[in-house]
Amino acid sequence: MIGSVRHLSGAAQPVQVVVFQMHHLVLLTSRTSADLAILLMLFVFFDNCMTSRYLLLSKLAPDSTSYMNVAKALQKLDDCELILKFVRELLEITHHRDPTVMNRIIFATAQYGHIDKSLVIFEELKKYQTSLDVVTFNTVLDMLGKAGRVDEMLHEVKLMEELGHFPDIVTYNTLTNCLRRLGRLDLCKRFFGEMLERGIAPDLRTYTALIDSFGRSGHITDALEMFQKMKKSHQPSVYVYRALISNLKKAGQFELAEKLTEDMSSSASELIGPEDFKPKNKGRRFRKNG
Template sequence: MSSKSYLNIARAFTKINDSVLLLRFIKEVSELTFPGSATTMNRIIFAFGECKQVDMALLIFDNMKSLKCKPDLITYNTVIGILGRAERIDEMLNEFASMKEANFIPDIVSYNTLINSLRKVGRLDLCLVFLKEMGERGVEPDLRTYTALIDSFGRSGNIDESLRLFDDMKCRRIRPSIYIYRSLIDSLKKMGKLELAMNFLEEMNTCLSDLVGPKDFKRKCR
């Protein structure tokens, strides 16, 4: 089915709010689509999350554990993302812990989802904890990881941490984006560090053609 079809299913349940009917429907779908039913379940859970039906999405997720199609890494990443967007941070962290207890190894999507959710509620301390954990588990942070952290620490006034992360990113040979430079320049100006801001502006203009820009992000989305 198309993504629109999954969203239509989720929207239909906003009108009836019947958990018994939902669980019956989920069971039938899992049996009809087995053994590839985990993919279908993941898309349904995502659609419910998109329609702001967080509790229904969690109900499907919990019910999956009793069906033939068990949750996989994508399921957990989807649920973590839904809880993060709803700012249900404690539940998000609990599901992340449960994922590891179920012997699923977190990937870059897992950590980026956590970090993005935590930074939006101001938990930058935990962002650094998970960044450290990534290194310990051998998961390399990417441009999205650094963009989230550099921007958030800059906005919070901790420009020194932003600069440290920027240097760390360049040491890992991750190509910076124009967004990171603009974020750093803006934060430095607000902190009154005008000379350093101008230095970064000059550096940005010098290597402009090598920076990741809007076209690169669009290409990744496709």
């Protein structure tokens, strides 16, 4: 059953929206890019919202599906000015809150493979420093690192501190993990040293990334020393054992690899497994539908 019909002014063509009882939207006449800019706002306000059209204005947090729908709509926008218009309108609505909404839009957009569009949003946020926090930078660092864009990632780390946002454990783990995959042991060691100098204690993820980075680079002795150091303060995980064993085999250290395999098997019930690495707050995870 149709609840109401609304017309939106200010577009190249009138946009007629039909709102059903369950608050789903059907866009009847939107075809132009200008209409899509308005549709982006509609996604945030309406999609999967079972309460009211003023989702953000009423301080009710959009769910992950709403953010992914915004990301889908951004796929269809090639005009940066329209994206920026959307960002500015959204910032006006959320100016009195923390940057969570924009952070999740950046994340969701990158999840759909549109890193450059995420960066367009990020660059606009830099003009409004109150709309940035450490999470914003961590999100951008992660997407740049995974894309292999190391120089840009290092630039943003430097800028992060210049703007008064100091790295936390998530920042350092993000950097180390991305650099590990790219074989940049030199930078992994640099950020690990910086982390210790600032009094930030490494966690299991930090150690796992460093041990694997040493092993991949053929520095087996350093990897084993780091492994022993980790065991003094953290219960080893299945992942770190597997990474170390794999790297030992690649280095021809089969006897030592076998010894570690036996050690892993004998303490299997005590090892940190996949379930321990899952976020406790599942509502903050984003997945692609389908």
